[in-house]
Amino acid sequence: MVDITGSTQSDLATKVRSGNSQEGAVLVAEYQSAGRGRMDRNFVAPRESALLFSFFITPRRKGEDWGWLPLVAGLAVSAAIESECKADHPTKLKWPNDVLINEKKVAGLLSERVETPDGPGVIIGIGINVDMSEEELPISTATSLTLQGCTQCNREDLLVGVLQKFDEYLKRWESHDRELAQEYEVCSATIGQRIRIESPTGRKWESTATGIDESGGLILETGEILSVGDVVHLRST
Numbered sequence: 001m002v003d004i005t006g007s008t009q010s011d012l013a014t015k016v017r018s019g020n021s022q023e024g025a026v027l028v029a030e031y032q033s034a035g036r037g038r039m040d041r042n043f044v045a046p047r048e049s050a051l052l053f054s055f056f057i058t059p060r061r062k063g064e065d066w067g068w069l070p071l072v073a074g075l076a077v078s079a080a081i082e083s084e085c086k087a088d089h090p091t092k093l094k095w096p097n098d099v100l101i102n103e104k105k106v107a108g109l110l111s112e113r114v115e116t117p118d119g120p121g122v123i124i125g126i127g128i129n130v131d132m133s134e135e136e137l138p139i140s141t142a143t144s145l146t147l148q149g150c151t152q153c154n155r156e157d158l159l160v161g162v163l164q165k166f167d168e169y170l171k172r173w174e175s176h177d178r179e180l181a182q183e184y185e186v187c188s189a190t191i192g193q194r195i196r197i198e199s200p201t202g203r204k205w206e207s208t209a210t211g212i213d214e215s216g217g218l219i220l221e222t223g224e225i226l227s228v229g230d231v232v233h234l235r236s237t
Contacts, residue, residue, distance in 0.1 A: 005029045008054040009110060009125040016056050019117040028053040028159065049132045049144075051155045054125040055163070056114075060174045063113075066122060067216030067227060070097045070111040071184055072169045073124050077107050078187055079169075080161035081128075085150035092189035095209065095218050095231055099128075100189055103233075104143035126162065130155055181212055189233065190218065196232040206234065 005011055008027045015021040031047040059066055077099050078091040089102040099107035110125040129137070129144035130153060137144065145153045172180050185191050190209045198204045207220040209231075217225040 002027065002029050004031045007032055007125075008052055009112065009123060012054045012056060012123055013112065013114050016114050016116050016121065016123065021056055023056060023058045023121065026053060026055040026163065046132065046136050049130060049136060051126070051128040051130055051158055051162075053159060054123050055166075056121055056123050057170065058119070058121040059170070063120065065215050066111070066113065067096075068173060068212075068214075069122055069124060069216070070109045071095075071212065071216050072173050072180075073097075073109045073111065073126065073166060074099055075169050075180075075184060075187065076162050076166035077109070077126060077128065079165045080158055081106070081145065081150075083165075084158050084161045085145050085153040087145065088149035091187070093184065093187045094233070095188065095190040095212075096216065101143055101145075101148045103189070104141055105129075105139075106143050106145060106148065124166075128158065128162075130158070184212060188212075190231060194234045196234055197226060198230040198232075200228060 008029050012021060012025065012027045015025070029052045032052050059069065071093070074093045074097065078093060081087065081091050081099070087101050091106070092100045092103075094100050094105070097109040097111070098105050099109075107126065107128040112123045112125070114121055114123055129142060131146050132144035134147065169180065191211060192209065194206065194208050196204065196206050207222060207224070209218050210221050211219040213219055213225055215227070217227045218231070219225055
């Protein structure tokens with residue numbers, strides 16, 4: 001653990017690329033001054049108000065399937081919150097990398113492929129809003145465990161819970177457990193939803209999400225597979 005850093009994700013990536021960290025390495029910070037979210041967005045939380053960490057793995061499946069890893073991490077975060085904390089509402093997963101409570105974001109995930117002296121691996125970064133107040137939240141669509149009724153949530157216990165659950169789900173994914181996709185769909189807030197999509201190229205369109213494919217892509221009603229892009233859930237009128 002470090003007290004202050006720019007980004008656990010960047011720091012761990014530097015160590016891994018230089019060969020100074022092994023599989024299973026975990027870096028936790030009390031405060032990040034330059035935390036990174038998906039699509040290179042900034043993520044900053046007040047000191048000791050969030051659980052901020054990154055860890056390194058070498059997945060035992062072919063690289064084209066690694067798009068499932070943020071989904072595996074989402075399942076782990078969801079299961080750990082349900083186990084360690086008592087929220088007023090159940091957790092749900094927004095494809096590909098958000099954990100929601102009561103339709104608001106309580107955690108975000110970032111999966112990054114890295115090249116090491118021993119071959120490719122993945123660093124997964126996780127940020128969970130634990131004790132943040134309404135005034136401290138970065139956006140109006142975010143929330144924290146405390147605001148959702150989790151008054152007894154301990155960050156160290158939650159960290160251990162997430163890592164244990166991730167290990168369980170990762171082994172199941174590596175063994176091609178077919179029930180994992182079904183479990184994800186049960187937890188998903190996106191599948192079955194009408195959504196608005198914005199691709200990295202700037203294309204914007206609407207569709208309905210119908211499932212997840214083998215590589216972790218979001219299946220749309222048109223048969224198109226979305227592997228990357230911003231997704232907004234559209235409310236029914």
